[in-house]
Amino acid sequence: MKKIESQVNVTKVEVIDFSARVRGNYLFERISTVFESGNITLLYGPRGSGKSAFLRSFAKLNEEIYPEITYSGSILFDGKDLQSFKEQELRQLVTYLDTNYLESMDYLTLREIIHLVFGKSFKFSVEEYASTLDEFGVLKALYKFEKTPLSSLYVLEKIGLLLFISSLKLSSLLIFDCILDHLDDEHVEKVTNMLKNMAKSGKIIVISTRTLTRFLALADVLIVMNSGRFIYSGRPDEFILEGSV
Template identity: 35%
Template sequence: MENQIINYSDNEKIIELCNFGMDIGEHSILKDISLDISFNDIVLLYGPRNSGKSSLLRSFVHLNEELYNDVKGKGGIFFEGNNVNELDRKYLRSQITYVDPTFVENLNILTLSEVINLSLGLKLKDISKEHFDILEKLGLSKKFSDLDNLKVHNSLKSWSIGEKILLITFISLARNPKVFMFDSILDHLDDFLLKDVKEILYDMKKDRTLIISTRNLNLFSDIANKIIFIENGQIQYNGTMDSFMMNFPR
């Protein structure tokens, strides 16, 4: 199948789920989910622990099948009008980036040069001005400023959790996908770093779609234009933040 490339304008759907459900073995994880996400949306995927948030996001890029045996899907997920089951997975994951807290743990076994090479196909000396501008916005540019600093900071074991999350955010931005999915990873930033990252994310929305999964409604309600509330594998609400606060007071 030839991949259909669409240039989206505001309010046009980029992802659509039609009666989607998922079972793992005998357990029903996601149930009859229908929703759409538009280009330029900042979507808050909100729900308690084990509500199905991660399973839902991983479904967009076929990651559940790599984590579990006997995964069965029902209904359909469409990206740019194409069923994700019919899209090449490498292409799909270049267009939709998914990151979660396990990415932070995995950084401990790699060096900075290995991470940049594996994720972006670059050597540290080949970081472009555009990349450096992103690093500067994230407060990481000093680590990349010269070869001496790169040597000092090459071991990621010495980086703080916040710095590792910012590095993962940089890699996500540098890959320039159409959809970013941050699965609970931004919840771990302190207030000051979170403020800076939120400003960057809000500026990004003119070029792409952001989906932020969280258990903390207050952290991101100020930048999201849409909220999806999921509980027990089912969508309980899908709409604006103002309407959600009126109908589901927390």
């Protein structure tokens, strides 16, 4: 099966005293943490806590929303500063997905989303990737093969397709920003198993959520964020023992 090779393979992402401001107002401030390959980090916080702005920073996406944003501190990919990466290289290294992707998929076919992500020169066929598509629970939904309109897919199948594309890119850091909150309860376990398998392959996975208890069992590391600050960072079981859930 053909895959798109990442230019670099990162095993550790360090965040050091990292802050972001827009016109003097903090989106988040003085954040320090470490994400490591093979681990799944769950970032929990209410709406407006700053978690999306923080996560978009890893792919330099905040600039599209806040042209005047300024940063202090640093993000290091295996010791190399985020700012030293070319944008194309960074977008290959980091996959960031939020709920907007679920909505925009409705206007695309399978072939169109593959071309959008990898370019029109990338040769793709459902037959060639059938076994992997089946592993991600998508194959049976592709009734028109590459011409299948993605509006016909259920939420679980859309998320499965996004996970498939993420695996195809071979990104080192996968960020799922509240996108899994759209899953029905009966589908959480299936997606959880997919993510665990991706983590075992060496991915760094970060999941943000506004519904803590649904995904707590999935996490190796739990971070709780509020008002632009981390108020807890550590093992999920210790958070439970503190009586915070």
